[in-house]
Structure formats: C-alpha cells, structure tokens
Amino acid sequence: MSNRTDSNVYTIIFAIAMVIVVGSLLAFAASSLEPNISENKRLEKQQNILYAMGVNDNDEGSAIFISTDKAPEAFKTNIKEQLVLTVDASGTIIKSQTRDEYFNETKEEPYLIDIKKQKTNAKKGEPRKLPLFIGEKDGKTFYIAPIYGKGLWDAIWGYVSVDANMVVQGAYFDHKGETPGLGANIKQRYFMDDFYGEHLLDEAGYFKGITVSKSNADPKNEDKTDNEVDAIAGATITGDGVTAMIKSDLKLYVPYFKNLKNN
Helix, strand or coil, X not given: CCCHHHCHHHHHHHHXXXXXXXXHHHHHHHHHHHHHHHHHHHHHHHHHHHHHCXXXXXXXXXXXXXXXXXXXXXXXXXXXXXXXXXXXXCCCEEEXXXXXXXXXXXXXXXXXXXXXXXXXXXXXXXXXXXXEEEEXXXXXXXXXXXXXXXXXXXXXXXXXXXXXXXXXXXXXXXXXXXXXXXXXXXXXXXXXXXCCCCECECCCCCECCCEEECCCCCCCCCCCCCCEEECCCCCHHHHHHHHHHHHHHHHHHHHHHHHHHXX
C-alpha cells in the first residue's frame, strides 16, 4: 500500500500549510519591527537634514552622520523652524504653514513628508507640499530642502541647504540602487562637497540650478557662479538625475526666497 504522504493531495495541503505558517511569521515579524523601522527612518531623516547644514562628524575625507543618539537633540537645537509650503500646479505658493500648524492638521512631522508621493500628486495636477527647514549654526541661517529623483537604476534623493541668496551651503545625496563605484558615488564626500558655494541663480537673478556636467571646464570647482559641478566618471545617467532633481525641485522654492528678500 502506498504511503499517503506520497499523494498529490498531501503535497498540496502541506504546501498550503507552509505558506500560511511562513506568511504568519513574516507578518508578525513585520508588525513587531514596525516601531523600530519607523524610528530608524525618523532618525535617518534628521541626520540627513543636519548633514546638509554642516552638523555632522565628518573627518578629513569621509561623510559621517552625527550619531543616532545625538541626532534628536541636535535637530531640536539646530533646526529653528519647519515650514510646509503648498504649491499648486503652476508652482504658486497657495499656503504656508509652520510646524505646529501642519502637525495640528495632519499629526505628522514636516520632515517625514513623503517627497515621492508629493511629486506624484503634482503630476496628477494636485497641490504639492514642500517642506523647508530653517536651521542656525555658528551665527548663520540655513534653509534646507529635500529633493527626489531618478538615477540609472532606481530612486535618488537628497537634501540641499542654501542661504537667503540661494547659494548652496551644503548637500547630502543618497540612492537606492546605483552602481557601486560609479553612480553610487553621489553619496561620497568628494562629490557632495563640490556643491558648496555653488549658485542656484544666474547673474541676472533667475533660477538656473546646478548641472552635473561631463564637459565642465572647472575640474577643481573654483568657479562657483557657472552653475556646474564636475560629473562622476562613468555615471552620466545618475549625474543627469541629480541635475534634474535639483532643477525641478529647488525651483519651486524660488517664490519663497523672493518674498524673503522683499520683507
């Protein structure tokens, strides 16, 4: 007599049972880890914002975040205000909220706003929320904005800090899946540091952004008014993605800075 465990019915039942058991374990693990995942996400965003305004533990050549245990207090100390600007399809600011106003309305911290989702909303013609963080360090005021785009393989993003004249004071870039040693080098300090001092506006005061250029004739990055930085060899598409997200996202903040200078 054949063993019942050799039958097709037994195999199907066993497979279904294993799927249910494994699925339940994975669901339980995900649920259990959710608080830790959320906390790590919160701390990472705080570290990114602080890095862009120069609050970090960099050594001579490496990009190093301030530690996670110090990040919350440093964020509270250095970030003096969080604003949420809402723009319509034409890029006009239709609402400006402080952190408290936005939090009371949404129960969400401005620095946790999903930038990817906001860009998707804008493509649908819906209003888009733009977080802006105002920091102070060594007597200087920094305006830090998040940016989001697409590299060669997947998403890229970052934070750029500027002064009231939209001159870059620091930048942090990251990626999801760019090529190691090539596009992934956008998060290397030698690349990010090149943006320091670069002007987002041209000499006439119009927004021009910053181009990551293969043909940049200034490899030492001494000219800060040419609206260009040197590209990473072998990472043309990733560099183009950085260029695009700087130009598309930071341009939306121009009305805020014009109003800032007029007041």
